[in-house]
Every structure is written in structure tokens, then in C-alpha cells.
Amino acid sequence: MADEKKHKATRSGKLLVPALAALMGFLVGALVILITGKNPLLMFNAMIQGVTGINVAKGSFNARYIGEFVLQAMPIILTGLSVGFAFRTGLFNIGAEGQLMLGSLGATAVALLVKAPPVVHIPLVLMGGMLAGGLWGAVPGLLKARFNVHEVVVTIMLNYVALHVNNWAILNVFGSADRVKTAVFPASAMLKDPWLQNLSGGSRLNWGFVPVILAIVAYWFIIEKTTFGYGLRAVGFNKDAAKYAGLKVNRNVMLSMLLAGAFAGLAGAIITSGTFGFGRALSAAEGYGFDGIAVALVGATQAPGILLAGLLFGMLKAAGPLMQSQGIPKEIGGIIQASIVLFVAMKYGIERIGLWLRAKKSGSQQSVADSAVGEEAGV
Amino acid sequence: MxxxxxxxxxxxxxxxxxxxxxxxxxxxxxxxxxxxxxxxxxxxxxxxxxxxxxxxxxxxxxxxxxxxxxxxxxxxxxxxxxxxxxxxxxxxxxxxxxxxxxxxxxxxxxxxxxxxxxxxxxxxxxxxxxxxxxxxxxxxxxxxxxxxxxxxxxxxxxxxxxxxxxxxxxxxxxxxxxxxxxxxxxxxxxxxxxxxxxxxxxxxxxxxxxxxxxxxxxxxxxxxxxxxxxxxxxxxxGREVNFSVSKTKAQAGAVKLSIRDLCVRNAKGLLGVKHLSLDVRAGEIVGLCGIDGNGQSELIQAITGLVPVESGTILVGDRDISKLPVKARLDAGLGHIPEDRHRFGLVLDFRLDENMVFHRFQSRPFSRYGILNPVEISRYADRLISEFDVRSGEGVATPARSMSGGNQQKAIVAREIDRSPAVFVIAQPTRGLDVGAIEYIHQRIVEERDKGKAILLCSLELDEIMDVSDRIAVIYGGEIVGVVNADETEENELGLLMSGSLRKAE
Missing domain, CATH: 3.40.50.300 (P-loop containing nucleotide triphosphate hydrolases)
Incomplete structure (x- = not known):
């Protein structure tokens, strides 16, 4: 009986929890601004402007903000897919950051070394990024499958290795003149497009959103619709049962990490050939991997959820500079993001609050007690 | 008071x-x-x-x-x-x-x-x-x-x-x-x-x-x-319950499952099954009884491929499956109702229909070219649900976790019986179930026997072993210490065999 209740609660909670968590995150942000003596409405204005380009206070419009917002959301949606994909197989991929760096490197290699017309070259660049990221992700997968080495440890360490592999290769293999970046890619390898940039008022918007949309669809399709995805989910939910049904658990673990790495690698390729147009040496990790963990968590590892969570966090990132120009520290965005993640992690508490609110509305307090039991008695 | x-x-x-x-x-x-x-x-x-x-x-x-x-x-x-x-x-x-x-x-x-x-x-x-x-x-x-x-x-x-x-x-x-x-x-x-x-x-x-x-x-x-x-x-x-399982005398045929000189190591690295030999014929139920921890789990897991075999052979029909991967064993005609339905039998977070095709989702009509066919899957699950009277709140879309233990077990039994394997390894089929469900599952097991399946039934419930089996093999310390006919033995003899104080060659 309690189980039935629990199930009900979690299903409505799938939407409810992230939505409430986001709301509460913004409240916390507003509160912090209030405490520092600023007007929280300025923050909300900045957010609205960051997404729509409309400055509500001044009544002005600038399409550049929309472009920058999409640009910010693209890579973290992909790293979110990366983390989410591995998570569905019961693996925790902390290595999206490193896989992304290797993806950048792979894309750089294809962009600089291959000569082809744009229709061929751009897909090759993207595939190069996915392949490099995928192989980098397969390493912890292989170690897990063969020697049962925990993927968390391996992926964290490989992030550092990736940083230095990337820097070494950029400086020594592709010959950087200024010790910071490679030569600019040929136009045929660029996702960058002046037309798009003009359209969005001079933002850095590029064609990267097309592969991002394809990746979201692919994620959903693979996980929900294919036998391969069925196997991955079975392994993620119950390894013993999967083994008993004759599924190749170890192979699934490896393939899952390979594909997770490919999603992150795609993010790297898009950043490199879309935002910059040249390979870069990095002084430190840029945090896409960790944002991806947050996106996957808030998006409940579901494709639509990851899209929405990625857009949400993209908005926070995009609104940062705008808030700063209003005298609100852009770190507030970080605080909101952290609060949202925290509130999502406090899932059960939020579910209870949500049910309580609903019960209050319907005039009965009953379901609150029930949901509380669902959690305690649920096995 | x-x-x-x-x-x-x-x-x-x-x-x-x-x-x-x-x-x-x-x-x-x-x-x-x-x-x-x-x-x-x-x-x-x-x-x-x-x-x-x-x-x-x-x-x-x-x-x-x-x-x-x-x-x-x-x-x-x-x-x-x-x-x-x-x-x-x-x-x-x-x-x-x-x-x-x-x-x-x-x-x-x-x-x-x-x-x-x-x-x-x-x-x-x-x-x-x-x-x-x-x-x-x-x-x-x-x-x-x-x-x-x-x-x-x-x-x-x-x-x-x-x-x-x-x-x-x-x-x-x-x-x-x-x-x-x-x-x-x-x-x-x-x-x-x-x-x-x-x-x-x-x-x-x-x-x-x-x-x-x-x-x-x-x-x-x-x-x-x-x-x-x-x-x-x-x-x-709410009705009269049949405590004794009604069944006719077994019409045993050819040997379908033949275990020869089997050794299996347990989790501690010791021999949990020692040079064990056992035959199960078509159309008979052999009950495996013993005190928990005497090698039953190791034996079952070795037959079904969850743990590796140290030495010896396991023949299904005339094919040695002891070295095959799990999937190949299932394809060779082995069916298995595992002892722990939550751990091995079901993916509790899957829907009922997803669980029903657990062994078969990779083959037609449930999928084609690697793409699942949800219509066929739920149609199939619907058929099994009505055929085996599996009760669930939301039909095929019910998450397995929210079903009662008896219905979870019925779902597993339905899935395995419908695969129609020649050899059935059944472990603890009624653990934690109520009288009605037990009666039902025993009936289905006997029906399968009458269809000519070879059934190895492992249970810790002595009553279950004595009611359902045709022959009873007693396991002690990883060895079969005696095989007796179910209608010629009584609790006392089995108890002595189970505790290792009596040995009876076949």
C-alpha cells in the first residue's frame, strides 16, 4: 500500500520537485540581494533580459542577449546528457569535463588536418569531437568493466590528464604561435556563421544548436526506444537481474561510458568550432562538466528535463554580466544554481511541501501523512 | 484482563x-x-x-x-x-x-x-x-x-x-x-x-x-x-483451500537435465558443491531439499550461469551448458525462477510489461533492428496478465515495485512458463506468499511437469518439497546424500538426511 503511494508521489514529483526547487532557488537569490541592500527586481529584470533580450525596466530590446543565452545553454545541455546517460546505467560520470576537452582536441585535429567542403567538413569535425570524447569516456568504462575500478575516481583523475594532454597537443602538435591557441580553422570547419551573428545582434550564436537538438532527440530515442537503451536501464536499475537475464553487463557499462563521452565530446567540438574557431590551450577546467552534473540532476536524467535544466542554468550564466552592470554581483547566479541543486537533492522534503500545499488547497491534510509514510515504509 | x-x-x-x-x-x-x-x-x-x-x-x-x-x-x-x-x-x-x-x-x-x-x-x-x-x-x-x-x-x-x-x-x-x-x-x-x-x-x-x-x-x-x-x-x-497438491503419478521420460561430478566454489572460495551428480527426467519434479547454506544456492547459480563452474558437466538435453554464457543457456532450453525475485527476478523500477519481455526484448516481434516495439510488448504482457491472473493497479504500465509479492511472483512464473523451456530450475517459488498464491503456483508447476518438462525444485519449506516433488534429492555439505521417492518417505527420514546423520545411495 505504502509502495503504491510512494510511486504516485515520485511520479508527480518528477515535475514538481525541480519546478519548486527552481522557484525556491530564485527566492534564496532574491533574499541574498535584499540582504546586501539591492533591489531583487533588478535581478529578475536581468534574467528576463538575458532570455528574451527585452529590458522591461527601460523598454528596450537587444537580440544579442538571446544569442548569448542559447550559446551558454548549449554545452551544459550536452554535458548534462553525458552525465545523465551514464547515470541511467548506474554510473556516475564526473569526467564530462575531460571528455569535453578531448572532444575539443579531436575537433581541432579534424578541422586543421582535413580538407573538405563545409557539408562534409563540419560533420567530420563534430564526429571527431564525439569520437575523441567517447574514447576518453570509454577508458573508465573499460577499467570498471574489466577490473571493477570505480568510475568516479578514474573520471576525476582523467579530467586532469585531459587538461594537460589538450595543452600539450595544442602547443606541440598543432603549433601555437602565441602559446595560447592554434591557427584559426578554415571556414569549411566552422559552425560560426556571420549571418547568425548578425541576426542575433552580434552575439556569438552559431549553428551548434542544431547538433544539440539532434543530441537531445538521440538521447531520448536511445534510452527509451531501443533495445540497447532497455539493456542500459536494466543494468542501471538492477545489475543482478540484468546478469540473470543474460545481458552483457560489462559491455553495457563500457558502451554507456563511450556514449556519455561522445555527448561531452560533442560539446567540446561545438565550443571549439562554434564559439572560438580555433583550438585553445586552457589554464584550468572551465566547469562545463560540473554544470553537467547539476543539469542532469535537476533534469532528472530525462531528455526533456535536461533540456529545460540546461536552459535554466544557461539563463543564469547569461544573466550574470547583466546583473553585474546593475550593480548586483554575478556570483548571485552561482548561489541560485547551487540552491536549486541543493533543493533538488532535498527531494523528499520538497515533495512533502508540495503535497501539503495541494492538500491545503483541497482542504484535506490526509495526503501529507500518507506521503510521509510512503518514504518510510517504501522498500 | x-x-x-x-x-x-x-x-x-x-x-x-x-x-x-x-x-x-x-x-x-x-x-x-x-x-x-x-x-x-x-x-x-x-x-x-x-x-x-x-x-x-x-x-x-x-x-x-x-x-x-x-x-x-x-x-x-x-x-x-x-x-x-x-x-x-x-x-x-x-x-x-x-x-x-x-x-x-x-x-x-x-x-x-x-x-x-x-x-x-x-x-x-x-x-x-x-x-x-x-x-x-x-x-x-x-x-x-x-x-x-x-x-x-x-x-x-x-x-x-x-x-x-x-x-x-x-x-x-x-x-x-x-x-x-x-x-x-x-x-x-x-x-x-x-x-x-x-x-x-x-x-x-x-x-x-x-x-x-x-x-x-x-x-x-x-x-x-x-x-x-x-x-x-x-x-x-473465502473458499475452501486445497492444501495437498493434486497431481497424478509422474510419467517420467528421458533424462533432460544431467549434472555430473559438479564442483562449484562458493563466495568464500571453498567448494560449496562437491562432485555432485543428479538427473532430472522429462515429466518429473525433483525436489532439492536441505538446510539453508548446504550448497543449494551455489548449485542453482551454477546451473543458470550466474557463477562459474569449477569442474564437471551440466547437460541440458545432450548439450553441455556448463561453460556457456547465461543467454546461451536460456536459449538452450533452460528456464529459471530465481530464489530472490527482487534481486534476480525483476527490475523493480521497470514497468510490468518491460519485465515480462526481460529475456526476449531483443527478438522479434518485441523489437526490430534494435528498436523496441511498445505495442507488441504491451500486447504480449496483456496476454500473460490475463492468462496467469497477475493483478496490478495499472495493468501493463504498473511499476513492478508497486505490486504485491504474490503478483510479482506470478509475473515471473508467467514469463518463464511462457518461454516454454524444456528444463525448469525453480528456487523458493512461494517464499513470502499467501496460501492462495502458493496453491496457484504449485498447480502451475505440476501442469508444466505434465507437459513433459523436467523440473528441479529447490525449497527450504519441507512441506512444499514433500507435496510437490516426485523424487526428493537431499543435499548436505554440497553433496547429494540421498534420493528418495516422495511417496515413500516421511519427514523424519528427510530430517536425518538433511542433518547429515543418514546417507542413502540412489
Whole structure:
């Protein structure tokens, strides 16, 4: 009986929890601004402007903000897919950051070394990024499958290795003149497009959103619709049962990490050939991997959820500079993001609050007690 | 003596189902009061209401004659009501004492005074003959000891009314006897026990009064001394229950499963199965019986491919499957109902239909070119659901987790039987199930035998082995110490074989 209740609660909670968590995150942000003596409405204005380009206070419009917002959301949606994909197989991929760096490197290699017309070259660049990221992700997968080495440890360490592999290769293999970046890619390898940039008022918007949309669809399709995805989910939910049904658990673990790495690698390729147009040496990790963990968590590892969570966090990132120009520290965005993640992690508490609110509305307090039991008695 | 607990006209609704419909129970102080009912009859809900986990929609609760509102388990604790849950709630790397004092740690200044608590635990343990070491770690002690820790937890909190939720489901026959002795000692010391169960034998053995529930309604309350097992079963199920399995004599054919000189290592690296040989013929059920831990699990897992074989052969038909991967064994005609349905049998977070095609989702019509066909999958699941009478709240879309144990097991049985394997390895098919479900599953097993399947049935329930099997193989210390015909043996002989004090060559 309690189980039935629990199930009900979690299903409505799938939407409810992230939505409430986001709301509460913004409240916390507003509160912090209030405490520092600023007007929280300025923050909300900045957010609205960051997404729509409309400055509500001044009544002005600038399409550049929309472009920058999409640009910010693209890579973290992909790293979110990366983390989410591995998570569905019961693996925790902390290595999206490193896989992304290797993806950048792979894309750089294809962009600089291959000569082809744009229709061929751009897909090759993207595939190069996915392949490099995928192989980098397969390493912890292989170690897990063969020697049962925990993927968390391996992926964290490989992030550092990736940083230095990337820097070494950029400086020594592709010959950087200024010790910071490679030569600019040929136009045929660029996702960058002046037309798009003009359209969005001079933002850095590029064609990267097309592969991002394809990746979201692919994620959903693979996980929900294919036998391969069925196997991955079975392994993620119950390894013993999967083994008993004759599924190749170890192979699934490896393939899952390979594909997770490919999603992150795609993010790297898009950043490199879309935002910059040249390979870069990095002084430190840029945090896409960790944002991806947050996106996957808030998006409940579901494709639509990851899209929405990625857009949400993209908005926070995009609104940062705008808030700063209003005298609100852009770190507030970080605080909101952290609060949202925290509130999502406090899932059960939020579910209870949500049910309580609903019960209050319907005039009965009953379901609150029930949901509380669902959690305690649920096995 | 008066009634210590009175639950009057309790009604509790869940979405789509009335779990308790004006149920009244009166419990005499110092008695053992059993609550009997099939899975889903509402007995757990009723006790959860008494323990404050649920609020009744209507009805009154009186404890020691005073009307109370048990709004949460803390209120229940204050009223002296304690509950031992079916799944223990213990911290595994804590000691017994640390677990017991969790939540009301005794302090001396700022320091935890564990020694004092340990002394109190030892004292309680001695008083009720629980024999628990207060300083042992939970992970190092047996399941039955863990259960006693749960009992101590209630006693430490001065509980007077103890609710036991299916306490024997996890215990061996010997441990069940010990638990019953403990229960009697508890009542002798003035405690009152509410026992949730669906095992009639236990009620006859230990309870004073029995309240029977069926589909949320009160059927009746009877003194156990006046009731027969058959009578109680009829009250519970609502019809006459067939205790003995009706079957004709086996028409055994050719050997379908042949195990020769099999050695398997157990988790400790020792030989759990030693040079074991056993044949199962088409159209017969061979029961494998023995005391838990004598190599049954290793044998079953070796046959089904979950653990590697050290040496020896396993023939299905005339094909040696001992080195094949799991999938190939299933394809070779092996069917398996695993002993732990939650761990091996089902993916609890999958829907029912996803579970139904668990072995077959990679083949047509359930998928094509690697793409699942949800229409075919749910059509197939629908057919099995109606054919095998699997009951679930939302049909094929029900998450396996939310189904009752009996229906989960029915789903597994349906899935395996429908694959129609030539050789069936069935382990603990009725563990934790109620009488109705047991009767049904036994029937299906016998039907499969009559279709000419070779069946190896492994069970810890001696009654089940004796009722269902045609021949009985007794395993002791990883070896078969005797094979007897089911209708030529009796409990005593099997007991001697199981304990290793008798050997009988085939």
C-alpha cells in the first residue's frame, strides 16, 4: 500500500520537485540581494533580459542577449546528457569535463588536418569531437568493466590528464604561435556563421544548436526506444537481474561510458568550432562538466528535463554580466544554481511541501501523512 | 484482563482502493493476537494506523481504555507501542547497542555513555532470553539476531504493545521455533503481541486469538484453540483451500537435465558443491531439499550461469551448458525462477510489461533492428496478465515495485512458463506468499511437469518439497546424500538426511 503511494508521489514529483526547487532557488537569490541592500527586481529584470533580450525596466530590446543565452545553454545541455546517460546505467560520470576537452582536441585535429567542403567538413569535425570524447569516456568504462575500478575516481583523475594532454597537443602538435591557441580553422570547419551573428545582434550564436537538438532527440530515442537503451536501464536499475537475464553487463557499462563521452565530446567540438574557431590551450577546467552534473540532476536524467535544466542554468550564466552592470554581483547566479541543486537533492522534503500545499488547497491534510509514510515504509 | 488496544470501525481509503473498511479489533492485554489475511487484505495498513504511520479516515482507537489520536510513530512510542518491520531498520556498521540507543542516546555530560546502555541491553536480552551480544556489529550477526535487535529496540523504549510484521518470512524453521519461544516469554512478562502473518501453522502454534481480514473487511475474530487450519484458511481466502497438491503419478521420460561430478566454489572460495551428480527426467519434479547454506544456492547459480563452474558437466538435453554464457543457456532450453525475485527476478523500477519481455526484448516481434516495439510488448504482457491472473493497479504500465509479492511472483512464473523451456530450475517459488498464491503456483508447476518438462525444485519449506516433488534429492555439505521417492518417505527420514546423520545411495 505504502509502495503504491510512494510511486504516485515520485511520479508527480518528477515535475514538481525541480519546478519548486527552481522557484525556491530564485527566492534564496532574491533574499541574498535584499540582504546586501539591492533591489531583487533588478535581478529578475536581468534574467528576463538575458532570455528574451527585452529590458522591461527601460523598454528596450537587444537580440544579442538571446544569442548569448542559447550559446551558454548549449554545452551544459550536452554535458548534462553525458552525465545523465551514464547515470541511467548506474554510473556516475564526473569526467564530462575531460571528455569535453578531448572532444575539443579531436575537433581541432579534424578541422586543421582535413580538407573538405563545409557539408562534409563540419560533420567530420563534430564526429571527431564525439569520437575523441567517447574514447576518453570509454577508458573508465573499460577499467570498471574489466577490473571493477570505480568510475568516479578514474573520471576525476582523467579530467586532469585531459587538461594537460589538450595543452600539450595544442602547443606541440598543432603549433601555437602565441602559446595560447592554434591557427584559426578554415571556414569549411566552422559552425560560426556571420549571418547568425548578425541576426542575433552580434552575439556569438552559431549553428551548434542544431547538433544539440539532434543530441537531445538521440538521447531520448536511445534510452527509451531501443533495445540497447532497455539493456542500459536494466543494468542501471538492477545489475543482478540484468546478469540473470543474460545481458552483457560489462559491455553495457563500457558502451554507456563511450556514449556519455561522445555527448561531452560533442560539446567540446561545438565550443571549439562554434564559439572560438580555433583550438585553445586552457589554464584550468572551465566547469562545463560540473554544470553537467547539476543539469542532469535537476533534469532528472530525462531528455526533456535536461533540456529545460540546461536552459535554466544557461539563463543564469547569461544573466550574470547583466546583473553585474546593475550593480548586483554575478556570483548571485552561482548561489541560485547551487540552491536549486541543493533543493533538488532535498527531494523528499520538497515533495512533502508540495503535497501539503495541494492538500491545503483541497482542504484535506490526509495526503501529507500518507506521503510521509510512503518514504518510510517504501522498500 | 481487559483490552489494551481497541480499534473501532477503522476505515482507510487509498486512491482507488479501500484498504480497511470499518474494521474493529480488540486486543486483550498479555495475549498474542494474530492478524491473518492474504497479501493486500489490509492487515499491514491496520497496524500502520496503530503505529501512527497512517491516519484513519474514520474510526476510533482506544489504548488502555483511553481514546487516542496517534498522529505519528513518536506518539505510538509514547503510548508504549513498538513495531518490528518486515525489513529491518538497522545501521549495519553500528553495534547492537548503538543501534538500539539511536535517537535516545544516554549521555554523561557531553559524552555518549554507551557502556551504561550496553549493560541495560544485556540485562533486557537476558530477561527475555534473546541471547544478543550488545557489542556485536550488525553486519556480523545473522538475520534472526538482527530481528532480535529490533525486538530489543522496542523493549529498550519500554514498549508494552509489540507489533510484528511477518516476522518469520526471513527465518529458518529452527529460528522460527526460537522466535515463538521468545514471543511466549514476552507475553509471560506482561507484553501484548500483535502478529501480522499469513502462515496458519504459526498462528496455531503461538497465537491466542486470530482476527481474519479479507479485501479490507473484517471476516471475524476467533479463539485459536477452537479454529482449525483449514477453517482459518477458508476464512482468509473465502473458499475452501486445497492444501495437498493434486497431481497424478509422474510419467517420467528421458533424462533432460544431467549434472555430473559438479564442483562449484562458493563466495568464500571453498567448494560449496562437491562432485555432485543428479538427473532430472522429462515429466518429473525433483525436489532439492536441505538446510539453508548446504550448497543449494551455489548449485542453482551454477546451473543458470550466474557463477562459474569449477569442474564437471551440466547437460541440458545432450548439450553441455556448463561453460556457456547465461543467454546461451536460456536459449538452450533452460528456464529459471530465481530464489530472490527482487534481486534476480525483476527490475523493480521497470514497468510490468518491460519485465515480462526481460529475456526476449531483443527478438522479434518485441523489437526490430534494435528498436523496441511498445505495442507488441504491451500486447504480449496483456496476454500473460490475463492468462496467469497477475493483478496490478495499472495493468501493463504498473511499476513492478508497486505490486504485491504474490503478483510479482506470478509475473515471473508467467514469463518463464511462457518461454516454454524444456528444463525448469525453480528456487523458493512461494517464499513470502499467501496460501492462495502458493496453491496457484504449485498447480502451475505440476501442469508444466505434465507437459513433459523436467523440473528441479529447490525449497527450504519441507512441506512444499514433500507435496510437490516426485523424487526428493537431499543435499548436505554440497553433496547429494540421498534420493528418495516422495511417496515413500516421511519427514523424519528427510530430517536425518538433511542433518547429515543418514546417507542413502540412489
Amino acid at each position: 481487559g483490552d489494551i488496544v481497541e480499534m473501532l470501525d477503522i476505515t482507510k481509503d487509498f486512491p482507488g482502493i479501500r484498504a480497511n473498511d470499518r474494521v474493529s479489533v480488540r486486543v486483550r492485554k498479555g495475549s498474542i493476537h494474530a492478524l491473518l489475511g492474504e497479501n493486500g487484505a489490509g492487515k499491514s495498513t491496520l497496524m500502520s494506523i496503530l503505529f501512527g504511520l497512517y491516519q484513519p479516515d474514520s474510526g476510533r482507537i482506544l489504548v488502555r481504555g483511553r481514546e487516542v489520536n496517534i498522529s505519528d510513530p513518536n506518539v505510538a512510542n509514547a503510548l508504549g507501542i513498538g513495531m518490528v518491520h518486515q525489513h529491518f531498520k538497522l545501521v549495519h556498521n553500528f553495534t547492537v547497542t548503538e543501534n538500539i540507543i539511536l535517537g535516545l542516546e544516554p549521555r554523561r555530560g557531553l559524552v555518549l555513555d554507551t557502556a551504561k546502555a550496553a549493560a541495560r541491553v544485556a540485562e533486557l536480552s537476558k530477561l527475555y532470553g534473546l541471547d544478543v551480544d550488545p557489542n556485536a556489529k550488525i553486519e556480523d550477526i545473522s538475520v534472526s539476531m538482527q530481528q532480535r535487535v529490533e525486538i530489543l529496540k522496542m523493549l529498550y523504549r519500554n514498549a508494552e504493545i509489540l507489533i510484528f510484521d511477518e516476522p518469520t518470512a526471513v527465518l529458518t524453521p529452527q529460528e522460527i521455533h526460537e522466535l515463538m519461544a521468545i514471543m511466549r516469554r514476552l507475553t509471560a512478562e506482561g507484553k501484548t503481541i500483535l502478529l501480522i502473518t499469513h502462515k496458519l501453522k504459526e498462528i496455531k502454534a503461538v497465537a491466542d486469538t486470530c482476527t481474519v481480514l479479507r479485501r479490507g473487511k473484517l471476516v471475524g475474530t476467533v479463539p485459536v484453540a477452537d479454529a482449525s487450519e483449514a477453517g482459518l484458511a477458508q476464512m482468509m481466502v
